Amino acid sequence: MKLYDQIFGVVKQFKKLFSPGPVTNADVSGSITAEIFLIVSMVLAVILLRHISPLLAGLVTLILAIVLISNIPLIPKFKIEQEDSLEKMLFYAIVVLALIVTFIYWGGSLV
Amino acid sequence: MNELIPLMVIVPLMAALLISAFSKFNRITKIFAFVVALCLPLIPILSNYGLHYFGGYEPMLDNVTGVMFHPAITYSFTFLQQVFIGAVGLLTFLVIFIYLTKYKEVSGPYLFLLFLGTAAVTAMILTDDIFHMFVFFEILALAQVGIVAASSIDYSYEMALKYMILGSIGSPMMLLGIGFLLALTGSVNITDIASAVHMGLIDATSPVFLLSLALIFFGWLYASGLPPFHTIKSGIYSKAEPHGAALLQSFTVMAMISIVLIMFRIYSSLPIFEVLIVFFSILAMILGVSLALTQTDFRRMIGFLAVGELGFIGLGIGLGTNFSLTAGLFQALNEILITALLFIGFGAIVNATNEVDTRKLGGLLAYHPKVSIMLLIGGLAMAGVPPLNGFQSKLMLVQASLSCGFPELSILAIMVSIATFVVFVKTYYTIFLKPKPNDLELENRDVPRSMVLVMGILLIIIVILGIFPDMVTNGISSFVGGIL
Numbered sequence: 001m002k003l004y005d006q007i008f009g010v011v012k013q014f015k016k017l018f019s020p021g022p023v024t025n026a027d028v029s030g031s032i033t034a035e036i037f038l039i040v041s042m043v044l045a046v047i048l049l050r051h052i053s054p055l056l057a058g059l060v061t062l063i064l065a066i067v068l069i070s071n072i073p074l075i076p077k078f079k080i081e082q083e084d085s086l087e088k089m090l091f092y093a094i095v096v097l098a099l100i101v102t103f104i105y106w107g108g109s110l111v
Numbered sequence: 112m113n114e115l116i117p118l119m120v121i122v123p124l125m126a127a128l129l130i131s132a133f134s135k136f137n138r139i140t141k142i143f144a145f146v147v148a149l150c151l152p153l154i155p156i157l158s159n160y161g162l163h164y165f166g167g168y169e170p171m172l173d174n175v176t177g178v179m180f181h182p183a184i185t186y187s188f189t190f191l192q193q194v195f196i197g198a199v200g201l202l203t204f205l206v207i208f209i210y211l212t213k214y215k216e217v218s219g220p221y222l223f224l225l226f227l228g229t230a231a232v233t234a235m236i237l238t239d240d241i242f243h244m245f246v247f248f249e250i251l252a253l254a255q256v257g258i259v260a261a262s263s264i265d266y267s268y269e270m271a272l273k274y275m276i277l278g279s280i281g282s283p284m285m286l287l288g289i290g291f292l293l294a295l296t297g298s299v300n301i302t303d304i305a306s307a308v309h310m311g312l313i314d315a316t317s318p319v320f321l322l323s324l325a326l327i328f329f330g331w332l333y334a335s336g337l338p339p340f341h342t343i344k345s346g347i348y349s350k351a352e353p354h355g356a357a358l359l360q361s362f363t364v365m366a367m368i369s370i371v372l373i374m375f376r377i378y379s380s381l382p383i384f385e386v387l388i389v390f391f392s393i394l395a396m397i398l399g400v401s402l403a404l405t406q407t408d409f410r411r412m413i414g415f416l417a418v419g420e421l422g423f424i425g426l427g428i429g430l431g432t433n434f435s436l437t438a439g440l441f442q443a444l445n446e447i448l449i450t451a452l453l454f455i456g457f458g459a460i461v462n463a464t465n466e467v468d469t470r471k472l473g474g475l476l477a478y479h480p481k482v483s484i485m486l487l488i489g490g491l492a493m494a495g496v497p498p499l500n501g502f503q504s505k506l507m508l509v510q511a512s513l514s515c516g517f518p519e520l521s522i523l524a525i526m527v528s529i530a531t532f533v534v535f536v537k538t539y540y541t542i543f544l545k546p547k548p549n550d551l552e553l554e555n556r557d558v559p560r561s562m563v564l565v566m567g568i569l570l571i572i573i574v575i576l577g578i579f580p581d582m583v584t585n586g587i588s589s590f591v592g593g594i595l
Contacts, residue, residue, distance in 0.1 A: 024470055024541070026469075026537050026540060026541050026545075027405075027407065027470070029537070030404045030405060030533070030534070030537050031404065031405050033404055033530065033533050034400075034401045034402075034404035034405050034530075037397075037400065037401055037404070037526065037530045038397065038401045040526065041396075041397045041523055041526055041527070042397065044519055044522060044523050044526070045393050045397070045519070045523060047519045048517065048519050048520070075401065075405055078398075078401065078402070079402065079405060082341075082342050082398070082402055083342070084270070084273070084342065084343075084346055086273050086276065089273065089277055089339070089340075089342060089343055090276070090277070090280070092338075092339035093277060093280055093281075093333075093339050093340065094280070095339070096329070096332070096338070096339045097280070097284065097329050100325045100328060100329055100387070101322065101325045101326070101329075103325075103383075103387075104321045104322070104324055104325040104328075104383060104387075105318055105321055105322055105325065
């Protein structure tokens with residue numbers, strides 16, 4: 001019952017996602033699909049780490065799956081971070097630039 | 112006729128300038144724009160494959176090292192360029208046809224921007240000079256901003272300004288990366304730089320070389336709208352006129368493949384390069400499709416789907432084999448056609464209803480059956496349903512990732528295709544199949560015939576490419592064999 005309540009709570013939180021305006025069945029089913037797709041695809045993508053180390057892939061997959069499932073609903077959080085705010089776009093652009101430069105400059109010769 | 116190679120850039124560029132200068136003569140402007148737009152797909156068809164050296168400066172052989180140097184800005188025209196320039200030329204013609212038939216009084220500056228964008232992407236895919244590519248990349252960014260700002264949609268100025276501000280981070284980074292390459296090699300010719308790297312004249316693990324990759328790669332993310340630029344890219348598509356959005360997405364795909372092919376020639380010896388491309392492609396696919404599933408504005412939904420589809424192109428290129436690169440480039444061609452069809456089709460719905468919120472629409476199948484059927488087939492093509500072209504390229508990508516030893520990527524690609532199908536079915540149901548809301552007014556609003564005709568032309572090409580993919584894939588495969 002706890003998982004059922006949790007999923008029901010997720011559906012109720014989708015209301016905020018579509019406000020203002022009515023929430024239709026199609027919107028809720030789309031959001032649930034997005035939620036499941038997001039979790040499964042991210043876990044699947046992490047399995048690629050097996051090319052570095054199978055143990056690392058197993059550990060990261062397990063931890064990520066637990067973190068993602070215990071934090072549902074993810075889509076409202078994701079959508080807030082992906083909105084049209086210039087500040088957020090600039091923030092993520094600069095963070096990604098810093099990560100790419102750091103990763104390639106110090107880790108480029110290792111991969 | 113190799114003389115036609117530079118004309119592929121010069122003709123739209125000159126047309127842009129002339130139309131802008133003489134735009135007050137409405138009738139002449141319309142006729143001139145139509146004739147020039149008609150020439151755009153014809154020039155690459157009539158031109159022979161080959162090289163064009165601006166200024167006539169032929170390559171020089173260094174007798175001491177035995178290395179060939181290219182002093183001139185060089186345009187290289189092969190089957191790949193022919194296909195992509197032909198596709199964008201055709202799309203430009205169709206978009207200008209819609210624009211000219213839609214408005215009695217045409218805007219010279221708007222036509223200027225459309226031709227300027229086409230000239231810029233054509234130059235980017237033809238050039239063998241990395242600085243020349245950057246100049247046209249900047250021109251393209253300005254043209255894209257202008258096309259969005261010139262639309263009459265709410266908040267289009269705001270979105271265009273945001274795109275320009277983000278470009279002020281992406282573009283200088285790319286220029287800095289090109290500067291580092293110039294400092295290392297003393298040349299901006301891509302063939303010269305690539306041969307210097309592959310002959311071992313440059314240490315591929317040197318920090319400056321690696322930093323140049325990081326900076327150019329970041330500029331490429333901005334040009335292609337891959338994360339973290341996926342939000343702004345989908346935003347500018349949704350704030351442009353539908354025909355403008357159709358052309359904008361083709362510009363994005365062309366810029367993406369032009370720059371990534373240049374990077375591939377220079378940096379393919381570094382495994383980290385392919386890792387990065389695959390990483391950002393996966394991210395684009397996941398984010399694009401997940402966010403598309405939650406949209407209620409169907410223009411924004413198509414924008415996010417277009418970003419997700421870019422991930423497929425990147426995946427093919429990131430895997431780095433002949434087959435995967437062919438699949439990625441074929442996917443790029445398919446995306447140009449399919450997304451253009453969807454933007455124009457959904458634009459026709461906006462034209463008929465003046466509404467973009469899927470919750471306020473419904474029952475349009477009875478009112479616009481032709482548009483709905485063509486949109487349905489376009490959506491199925493994007494989702495990868497056989498026998499359409501999207502199926503062929505996505506099947507090739509799945510096979511390529513399997514043969515490279517990455518079954519996870521194959522599963523992910525199939526999952527993204529299924530999710531794309533869900534997005535499309537959901538949107539199609541809410542717009543066309545569910546009962547029409549009482550407050551939705553459709554009186555005296557019809558879909559322009561030009562839009563239906565253009566959709567029909569694009570659909571025919573989509574079906575032909577789906578049934579006969581070899582028409583394109585054999586030529587692309589030969590091109591890829593040349594750069595590997």
